[in-house]
Amino acid sequence: MTSRSRMEQTITTTTTTSNSNTGSDNNNKRKKHDDNNNNTPVTIDTSKMNLVHASDPNAIMAYKHQNVLDHLEKYYGKDHMNAIRKAQVRPPTFTTIRVNTSKCDRPHLLNQLRPYFESIQFKLQDNNIIPFSNLVKEDTNETIQSITNQTILLKNHGPFNPQPKYKQVVVGVLCAEAVLRGSDIFAPGIIGSFKHIVEGDMVSVFVDLSQDGKRGFIIDGYYAERTVFVGNGVSLMNRLDYYSTRGGVGIKMTERIWDCPPLNGVLTDKLFLQHLPSILTVFQMDLLPSQREKRSFNILDMCAAPGGKTTLIASLVKNNGLGDKITAIDKNKKKAKMVSDLCRVNGFDENGLVTVRAGDSKKLLIEGVFKEESFDRILLDGPCSGLGTRPRFDEATLLIDLDNSACLQRVLIDAAVKLLAPGGILVYSTCTINPCENEENVKYLLDNYGSFMQLVPQTGHIGDPGLPGILPENLSPLVQRFDPSTNHETIGFFISKFKKTASSQSK
Numbered sequence: 124m125t126s127r128s129r130m131e132q133t134i135t136t137t138t139t140t141s142n143s144n145t146g147s148d149n150n151n152k153r154k155k156h157d158d159n160n161n162n163t164p165v166t167i168d169t170s171k172m173n174l175v176h177a178s179d180p181n182a183i184m185a186y187k188h189q190n191v192l193d194h195l196e197k198y199y200g201k202d203h204m205n206a207i208r209k210a211q212v213r214p215p216t217f218t219t220i221r222v223n224t225s226k227c228d229r230p231h232l233l234n235q236l237r238p239y240f241e242s243i244q245f246k247l248q249d250n251n252i253i254p255f256s257n258l259v260k261e262d263t264n265e266t267i268q269s270i271t272n273q274t275i276l277l278k279n280h281g282p283f284n285p286q287p288k289y290k291q292v293v294v295g296v297l298c299a300e301a302v303l304r305g306s307d308i309f310a311p312g313i314i315g316s317f318k319h320i321v322e323g324d325m326v327s328v329f330v331d332l333s334q335d336g337k338r339g340f341i342i343d344g345y346y347a348e349r350t351v352f353v354g355n356g357v358s359l360m361n362r363l364d365y366y367s368t369r370g371g372v373g374i375k376m377t378e379r380i381w382d383c384p385p386l387n388g389v390l391t392d393k394l395f396l397q398h399l400p401s402i403l404t405v406f407q408m409d410l411l412p413s414q415r416e417k418r419s420f421n422i423l424d425m426c427a428a429p430g431g432k433t434t435l436i437a438s439l440v441k442n443n444g445l446g447d448k449i450t451a452i453d454k455n456k457k458k459a460k461m462v463s464d465l466c467r468v469n470g471f472d473e474n475g476l477v478t479v480r481a482g483d484s485k486k487l488l489i490e491g492v493f494k495e496e497s498f499d500r501i502l503l504d505g506p507c508s509g510l511g512t513r514p515r516f517d518e519a520t521l522l523i524d525l526d527n528s529a530c531l532q533r534v535l536i537d538a539a540v541k542l543l544a545p546g547g548i549l550v551y552s553t554c555t556i557n558p559c560e561n562e563e564n565v566k567y568l569l570d571n572y573g574s575f576m577q578l579v580p581q582t583g584h585i586g587d588p589g590l591p592g593i594l595p596e597n598l599s600p601l602v603q604r605f606d607p608s609t610n611h612e613t614i615g616f617f618i619s620k621f622k623k624t625a626s627s628q629s630k
C-alpha cells in the first residue's frame with residue numbers, strides 16, 4: 124500500500140458540541156478511556172483526500188479494465204453506460220423483504236417489524252410500503268396477488284449529505300456496500316482506523332477501495348487512498364477490539380447517506396431479504412394452481428446456493444397437496460450446505476420436499492444422475508459476471524471473465540434443455556447487465572433449440588424489453604431486462620422464460 128497516511132495534514136480539535144446519540148453510558152466510558160474529548164469533530168481537509176462522497180450525484184462506478192467498459196459501451200452507448208454506472212453507486216430504490224408465507228403472512232410480519240423499526244428509530248411510514256401491484260400495469264390476477272402477498276417493498280430514502288468530521292475508520296468494500304444498504308458495521312469489516320478510538324467515540328467511515336490495506340493499520344493524519352465516504356457512526360468498541368475474535372457490531376451508524384432499514388439477522392425464519400427481480404424470476408416458473416396441471420411436478424434448481432430462489436419455490440408449492448419434489452443443486456459443497464441450512468430454518472426440509480445435492484449441473488446427464496426430460500420445471504439462475512449488483516464502487520472483472528461466464532452458461536443451457544420434459548418451463552436468469560450473458564444467450568438457445576423451445580411471455584412484467592438489435596423485434600418484449608438506471612432502479616438483472624413444445628430426444 125502506498126502513502127496510507129500523511130502527517131502534514133493538520134487535525135484540529137474544535138469545541139463543537141458532540142453528537143448526542145452516544146448516550147450517557149458511552150460518555151462515561153469515553154471519559155474513562157480517553158482524555159482527549161474524542162467526540163468533538165476533527166477538522167479534516169477533505170480536499171487533500173482522494174475522496175468521493177457517496178451522496179455526490181456525479182459519483183460513478185469505476186471499471187478497472189477499460190476493455191470491459193468498452194465492451195459494454197458497444198452495446199449500450201456511452202451515455203447509457205454512464206447512467207448505469209451512476210445508478211450503481213446507490214442502493215436500489217426498494218429494500219425488498221420476501222415474506223416466508225409458510226410461517227406468517229404479510230400483515231403479521233409487518234406487525235412484527237413495526238416495534239423493531241421503532242426500537243432502531245427507523246421511520247416506517249405506511250406510504251413508504253409499496254405493494255407490488257402498484258408497479259404493474261396488468262390487471263390483478265393470481266400471480267400479481269401472490270407476489271403482492273409475499274413481498275414488502277420499503278422505499279429507501281436519500282441521499283442525505285452527512286459530512287466526514289470524526290476520527291476516520293476504513294472498512295472493506297463489501298462492508299461499505301452493506302452499510303449503504305442499511306447495515307451497521309460488524310468488527311470483521313473494519314480494516315484500519317485512527318489510533319485512539321474508544322467505545323463511544325464518533326467515527327467517520329470510508330471504504331478501502333484499494334483492497335490491499337493490511338488489517339489493523341493505523342491512519343496517521345488522513346486516509347490518503349482513493350476512497351468513498353459512507354457515513355458517520357458511533358464506535359461500540361475500543362480500536363483493538365475491532366481486530367480481536369470478539370466479533371459483533373463494531374460501529375453503529377448514526378448518520379447515513381441512504382436510509383435503508385438494517386434487517387440482517389432480523390426474524391430470519393419469517394423474512395428473507397431478496398431483490399425484487401429475483402422474486403419475479405421464481406414467479407415465472409408457473410407454479411401457482413391456476414398456471415399448472417394438477418399432478419406432482421419434478422422441479423430442478425440447477426444452481427441453487429445460497430438458496431433464496433429454492434426456498435421461494437418451496438414456499439409456493441409446499442401446501443399444494445400435489446406432492447411436488449424439488450431438487451436443488453450447487454457445484455460448491457459448502458454452498459450446497461447453505462441451501463440445506465436455509466431450507467431447514469424455513470421449514471422446507473420435511474417430507475422430502477427439497478433434496479439438496481452438491482454436484483455439477485453440466486454433468487447430470489453424462490453422469491447418469493437424472494434421465495433426459497425428467498423435470499417439469501427448471502430454474503437456471505447460473506453463475507454470471509454479476510455486473511448488475513449495487514451499490515458498487517469499483518468493478519474489477521476482466522473481459523475474459525465475461526467470455527467464460529457466457530460460455531459456461533451455454534453449456535448449462537444445453538443441459539437444461541435436455542433435462543426439461545415436453546410441456547415444461549425453463550427460466551433462465553442472471554444478475555448481470557452484460558448482454559452476452561443475457562440477450563445473446565437467449566439468441567443462442569433459440570438458434571440451437573428453437574424448433575422445440577419457445578420464448579414465452581412473463582407475468583408481473585415490470586422490466587425493460589431486451590436491448591435492441593440482438594433478438595428479433597417481436598421477441599425482445601418477452602424478456603425482462605432490469606436496468607439499474609431506468610424503470611424501478613433495481614439491481615441489474617435479466618429474466619427469460621421458455622416453454623418446451625416438443626420432445627428433444629429425437630433431435
Ligand SMILES: C[S@@+](CC[C@H](N)C(=O)[O-])C[C@H]1O[C@@H](n2cnc3c(N)ncnc32)[C@H](O)[C@@H]1O
Pocket residue numbers: 401425426427428429430431432433452453454455458482483484485504505506507
Ligand atoms: C447466481 S448464484 C445462484 C443464486 C441462487 N439461485 C439463489 O437465488 O440463491 C450461482 C451459483 O451457481 C453455482 N454453480 C456454478 N457452476 C455450477 C455448476 N456447474 N453446477 C451447479 N452449480 C454451479 C455457484 O456455486 C453459485 O452458488
